Amino acid sequence: MRYYVLDRGDQLSVRLTESFHKMAAEQGLQLDAESPDIVVSIGGDGTMLHAFHTFINRIPSIAFVGIHTGHLGFYADWKADEIPELITMMSGHSDSGQLMPRIVRYPLVELEIQKKSGTNSYICLNEFTLKGVGGTVVAQVDINDELFEMFRGDGICVSTPSGSTAYNKSLGGAMIHPSIEALQITEIASINNRVFRTMGSALVLPKHHHVDIYSRKEQSLILTIDHINIPTDDLISVRCQVAKQKISFVRYRPFPFWNRVRNAFLD
Known part of the structure; x- marks a missing residue:
C-alpha cells in the first residue's frame, strides 16, 4: 500500500x-x-x-x-x-x-472556461462561483444551448452533490445525495423587479445536461474553483456539466x- x-x-x-x-x-x-x-x-x-x-x-x-x-x-x-x-x-x-x-465515488463538475485570451478546462469537487468585482454581474444563462434567463445580481454558484452542503446551502440551495449524478445552479443575490426577472430558485440538472454562462457586458469578475480564485476581465463563457470522472473515497x-x-x- x-x-x-x-x-x-x-x-x-x-x-x-x-x-x-x-x-x-x-x-x-x-x-x-x-x-x-x-x-x-x-x-x-x-x-x-x-x-x-x-x-x-x-x-x-x-x-x-x-x-x-x-x-x-x-x-x-x-x-x-x-x-x-x-x-x-x-x-x-x-x-x-x-x-x-469500500470505495465510494462522488460526482464532480467539469468546467470549460473560454476567455478572449484562451480556453481552459477545470474540475471542481465542491463548487464553481462567478462573482462581480465592484458591480452587478450581467450574464446570460443557457441550458442545453437554449436561452434560459438573463441574470443580474452578485453572482452564480454551480455545485456538485457533495458541494451542495457547502456554499450552495448558505445560498438556499438543496442538499443532494452524491449518488445522484447532477449539478446545481444557485443564484447569488439576484435582482428581481418589474424590469429584470430571474428564476430565483436553485436548479438541478442531470448528468446529460449542460449549462453555459455568458458574460454580457465588459466586467471584472472573480471565478472561483473550490479554493482557487481566477480574476478575469475578458470572460466569454463558462460551460458547466457533470464530469465523466469521479473522486473516490476509501471507507x-x-x-x-x-x-x-x-x-x-x-x-
Missing part, C-alpha cells in the same frame, strides 16, 4: 503527520508522493480540496481519506485520536482479520451521507 499525506500546515496537523509516517512505516506502508494508492488529508475540508487539486491528474487511480483536526470536516471520516486504528486498517488488517475497504467503516449531514449541521 502506497500513501501520501497532505496536511493543513498548522502545528497540530504537522505533528499528526509526523506521527502518521512513523506508525505507517511500522505497519509496512510505503510513502509515495508521486503515485500513491491513498491520499490522506489531515486538517479540514479545505485541506481535502487542496489534496484533490494537488492530485487532479491522478483522480481515476487514487482514493482519499480525511482526518479532521478541528471542527468536524464534512469530507473527514476520522478524528486525530483514531489515527492508529486507521493505519491498521490501511495496512489491510483489523482485529477481525483481513479487511476489504473502512460505515459513514452514510445523511449521517454526515446530521453530524455537520445538527448534532
